[in-house]
Amino acid sequence: MNKMHYSDETILEGIRLRRKAVLEYVYDECYPLIRNLIVKNNGEDEDVQDVFQDAMVIVFGKLKRDGLVLECSFKTYLYSVCHHLWLQKLERRKKFDKAFKNIAQTTELSEDELIEIYEQEDEKLRLYQKHFLSLASDCQEILKLSLKKLSIGELQIAMGYKTEKYTKVKKFRCKEELKRRIMNDSDYQLLI
């Protein structure tokens, strides 16, 4: 069976619309390349997953906000974003290797894109998102709902809990757990 091939335009549109088939295609096509880049430069598999996901989120955000016009192939563009993201992490972790910076830069990113990658606040936000998604799903749900201006009684009903007291305690504990995970993250310590 011939393997499906998507054009760069289709890929960008697919990412913007969160089309599963396109996202899987990007994963198949680009992840091994990014893994190679990071693992060969002081990274571990967990770093690859984080950097790849952060780069995809940056692309997604850009597509949603202002659109994205590529001046190179999508693969090259994504590689470049990942390169900068990893470079930034290495610099923070003081594991910076000059040789890494000299890896062939296949494309120049715009100033906006570089700001988004290097801006400390954006990096913090990406870290918060990662830890939020590592919480149990009921914790994610209660934290989301609690910020929708529901009363504690409404929140209790929405979550299907027995009492308001339990709902309140649960919400508090979930938030505390999220804060604990963030504060214990070594990358967070380097950001504050």
Add this chain to the structure above:
Amino acid sequence: MTNHSRQIDRYLSGEMNSEEVTSFELELKLNAQLSRELSLSVEIDQMIVEDEDVLDFRKQLQAIHQKKAPSLNRTIKLREIGRRSYHIAAGIAALIMISGLLYLLIPKDYSNERLFSMYYSTEKVLNVSRSADNQLVEALFKYQQREFADASRLFEAILREDEANIVIRFYSGIAYIETQNYSEAIAAFKKILEGEENLYTEHAGWFLGLTYLRIDETDKALELFRGIMNDGDNYYSRQAEDITFKLTKRN
């Protein structure tokens, strides 16, 4: 949990009266740690509200990653082992539940050891975040392979470096039970209970009670179970009620 958590929660939820607000805001100016923690809380809330579509997008990517790359790194393998163990554990738990029902139908005396076996299940409490270092991953590997003595040693090493790590403290308590090192298990659970409330408080209380039961310190176990039973919001309140009933009926 930090010392300021409750204050920050009350402040952000609008539960403070005007005097408390004034005092809290004054302390904010003087206490850099409090100010940082408040900022973190506010930033987290903003992220949850403003980035809902990004969070959904990330969730989708995570699902794709798990589906497509099960062999890419150790952490994923660990999760898969965890999932397999979960199914096995769920099967065992179902058997335990059925045998528990049979026990209820047939009146009999419950020894502490029997009660411990009936109620001791770690299936629903083991949940660790992905951001683990190599030592932690290795410790969890040992744990999942039921090599509890090795897991204990690794947990102890992690705790020497990171004394406040509640998750690992809790895991170490369970590993101590499994290696029949009950005094250390008790110490681990007590340490969790001594701190401020966290996601493991309820679990630690329940397992501390079971550990006391296992070493025949029944009065201490009963005291704990009664406390859990009377806290209607506690995750284990029903089980505590059952076990208290059995223990008091027997005595």
